[in-house]
Amino acid sequence: MVTMNDFHKITGFEWEIPRKTRKDLRVGIHVFASQEMLLKGLKDRSFEQAMNAATLPGLVGEVVVMPDFHQGYGFPIGGVAATQLSNGVISPGAIGYDINCGVRLLVSSIQFEQARSQIEILANRLFQECPSGVGAKGTISLTKTEMDQVCREGSRWAFKHGFATQEDLELTEDSGCLEDADPLKVSVNAHERGKTQLGSLGSGNHFLEVDVVEEIFDKRTAEAMGLNTGSVCLMIHCGSRGFGHQICTDYVHDFQMAIQKYRIQLPDRELVCAPLNSPEGQAYIAAMRCAANFAFCNRQILANSARSIFRSVFNGKACNPDLLMVYDLAHNMAKFENHIIENKQIRVCVHRKGATRSFGPGSGDIPDRYQETGQPVLVPGSMGSSSWVLVGTQTAMIKSFGSCCHGAGRALSRSQAKREISGSELRSRLQGKGIFIKTGSLSSLSEEAPEAYKEVDEVVQCVIESGLAKKVARLRPVAVIKG
Amino acid sequence: MMDFIKPSSGYIEIPHTADRALLVWGKDAETLFINAAKGMYSLLLIHDFEDEMIERVINIREFDQESLLVSFLSLLLLELEEKKLFYDQISIQIKGKNLKGQLIGKKVKNVDREIKAITYNNLKIQNTKNGNEVEIVFDV
Numbered sequence: 162m163v164t165m166n167d168f169h170k171i172t173g174f175e176w177e178i179p180r181k182t183r184k185d186l187r188v189g190i191h192v193f194a195s196q197e198m199l200l201k202g203l204k205d206r207s208f209e210q211a212m213n214a215a216t217l218p219g220l221v222g223e224v225v226v227m228p229d230f231h232q233g234y235g236f237p238i239g240g241v242a243a244t245q246l247s248n249g250v251i252s253p254g255a256i257g258y259d260i261n262c263g264v265r266l267l268v269s270s271i272q273f274e275q276a277r278s279q280i281e282i283l284a285n286r287l288f289q290e291c292p293s294g295v296g297a298k299g300t301i302s303l304t305k306t307e308m309d310q311v312c313r314e315g316s317r318w319a320f321k322h323g324f325a326t327q328e329d330l331e332l333t334e335d336s337g338c339l340e341d342a343d344p345l346k347v348s349v350n351a352h353e354r355g356k357t358q359l360g361s362l363g364s365g366n367h368f369l370e371v372d373v374v375e376e377i378f379d380k381r382t383a384e385a386m387g388l389n390t391g392s393v394c395l396m397i398h399c400g401s402r403g404f405g406h407q408i409c410t411d412y413v414h415d416f417q418m419a420i421q422k423y424r425i426q427l428p429d430r431e432l433v434c435a436p437l438n439s440p441e442g443q444a445y446i447a448a449m450r451c452a453a454n455f456a457f458c459n460r461q462i463l464a465n466s467a468r469s470i471f472r473s474v475f476n477g478k479a480c481n482p483d484l485l486m487v488y489d490l491a492h493n494m495a496k497f498e499n500h501i502i503e504n505k506q507i508r509v510c511v512h513r514k515g516a517t518r519s520f521g522p523g524s525g526d527i528p529d530r531y532q533e534t535g536q537p538v539l540v541p542g543s544m545g546s547s548s549w550v551l552v553g554t555q556t557a558m559i560k561s562f563g564s565c566c567h568g569a570g571r572a573l574s575r576s577q578a579k580r581e582i583s584g585s586e587l588r589s590r591l592q593g594k595g596i597f598i599k600t601g602s603l604s605s606l607s608e609e610a611p612e613a614y615k616e617v618d619e620v621v622q623c624v625i626e627s628g629l630a631k632k633v634a635r636l637r638p639v640a641v642i643k644g
Numbered sequence: 645m646m647d648f649i650k651p652s653s654g655y656i657e658i659p660h661t662a663d664r665a666l667l668v669w670g671k672d673a674e675t676l677f678i679n680a681a682k683g684m685y686s687l688l689l690i691h692d693f694e695d696e697m698i699e700r701v702i703n704i705r706e707f708d709q710e711s712l713l714v715s716f717l718s719l720l721l722l723e724l725e726e727k728k729l730f731y732d733q734i735s736i737q738i739k740g741k742n743l744k745g746q747l748i749g750k751k752v753k754n755v756d757r758e759i760k761a762i763t764y765n766n767l768k769i770q771n772t773k774n775g776n777e778v779e780i781v782f783d784v
Binding site: 205207231232233234235238254257258259295296350353354363364365403406407409410413414417418429430431433571572573574575576577601602604605644 | 657659660661662663664688689707710711714715718722724725726728755756757758760761762763764765766767781783784
């Protein structure tokens with residue numbers, strides 16, 4: 162059991178669990194959190210899971226834990242771990258079942274005061290025309306050949322078929338396509354689950370959210386992103402749907418045998434892994450990239466649907482109803498990146514599970530538009546609270562493998578939230594605050610209540626004080642669409 | 645394992661911050677697996693069914709009992725997501741690492757909650773004096 166005595170204080174927002182704390186740790190653990198967050202985190206298994214993650218072979222640096230951390234399965238949510246190419250591993254459980262779950266932000270030039278009377282209509286249209294809910298079929302059904310193309314091409318497939326602009330691709334992480342994705346490494350079951358789900362939101366904590374830019378903190382960077390005070394924005398949070406879930410399921414199953422073959426001992430079977438340079442590891446990477454590309458394309462298709470709806474709803478009511486890309490980023494993914502470890506630049510495989518990239522100015526891996534500012538870091542809050550637009554820093558490159566928090570992070574279990582909060586009362590309360598809620602399930606809505614999450618402002622304060630990101634803008638929700 | 649009075653259902657939900665977790669028990673492997681299936685279905689909030697009965701035979705072979713449990717539950721989950729099939733009559737026989745059985749059920753019209761996957765998080769089937777117990781974490 163992890164206690165406060167296991168932590169060494171670095172600053173008021175940074176803590177370390179030294180490697181020597183447990184015999185099987187290969188590296189230490191660096192936690193970004195306030196003392197209050199740390200104490201709350203001791204109530205579940207987050208830090209035990211972080212320590213288990215620190216036993217993976219070939220780790221470099223430290224396992225990093227973001228302030229929106231909470232207990233997950235195998236690896237904690239908000240965890241980041243890097244393995245070296247020569248003797249490191251890849252672990253599907255350290256990425257998660259929803260491969261390339263991520264967030265996209267689009268902004269319009271419509272001012273909220275112009276749009277206010279149309280927000281309810283907009284919310285209804287988004288709910289009706291962007292499929293959401295459990296097992297929802299997408300707006301596009303794919304043949305086997307088309308499915309393989311989406312796996313290989315990601316958002317480029319959407320571009321070829323008129324669902325994306327060139328700017329959309331340029332402002333998506335990895336331009337919306339990871340190379341070397343191989344559909345042959347994906348099971349028939351995964352293909353079957355994916356082929357009807359492109360252009361769908363899913364359920365759980367996934368959402369479409371209409372926001373207003375409430376406050377700008379960095380005018381120059383906000384201008385680079387196209388953000389102005391009072392502008393109406395759209396945020397999309399979803400991932401690779403059943404396709405990614407099945408790929409992760411398949412490889413967590415297969416790697417149960419791989420760890421025996423490669424004689425890898427782990428404290429938790431959900432952390433199963435395979436050497437990066439093994440046939441098993443390479444197969445998973447190629448399959449994971451298919452799911453990642455599917456997810457990029459999925460958010461692109463949803464964005465395209467939302468654009469049509471914006472044009473239709475605001476036609477004649479706003480001078481320009483176009484939605485322009487700010488950025489699209491992943492928060493469940495493994496990436497091959499260069500980082501400086503002990504004064505040497507090395508190429509590593511960075512696992513991020515519930516953590517986003519936060520690359521600073523001058524990085525070769527971010528779009529030209531953000532070369533001088535650093536990349537946008539999108540941090541959605543809970544349904545009733547602000548969301549944040551931050552920007553990546555050089556400090557993040559040094560402290561956290563260029564990573565940052567991905568949201569508010571859960572504080573209450575879903576069952577506790579459901580016991581304590583009524584879905585219909587929650588919807589009324591939020592609507593009283595001027596936030597329209599559209600959902601297919603009031604029962605599931607209560608599980609996503611603001612009270613079930615940490616205070617996003619406190620999470621953001623931690624990453625700002627630690628230098629992992631800088632504030633750019635705060636957004637206020639005015640409509641939320643949930644599955 | 646937790647200390648409390650066990651309901652006759654054969655499963656109970658236990659706390660988990662982000663996902664869903666069940667403690668499941670059964671006098672033998674077959675009962676444990678069937679109770680795990682019932683528990684998983686209870687988490688999904690399934691309602692409204694069609695009348696037509698559906699029947700299918702299953703055969704699963706794995707490398708240990710935990711993998712057999714995950715594969716069995718994953719199959720039920722896949723049938724629900726892909727074919728909207730819910731099986732309320734499950735008859736199985738487990739011999740070592742092999743499971744065979746018959747599933748009878750019907751089509752579902754509405755499911756309110758999604759389970760993405762059955763995880764191996766600390767998954768270990770424990771033999772107790774009253775049978776078997778296991779904690780299962782579901783990614784939701």
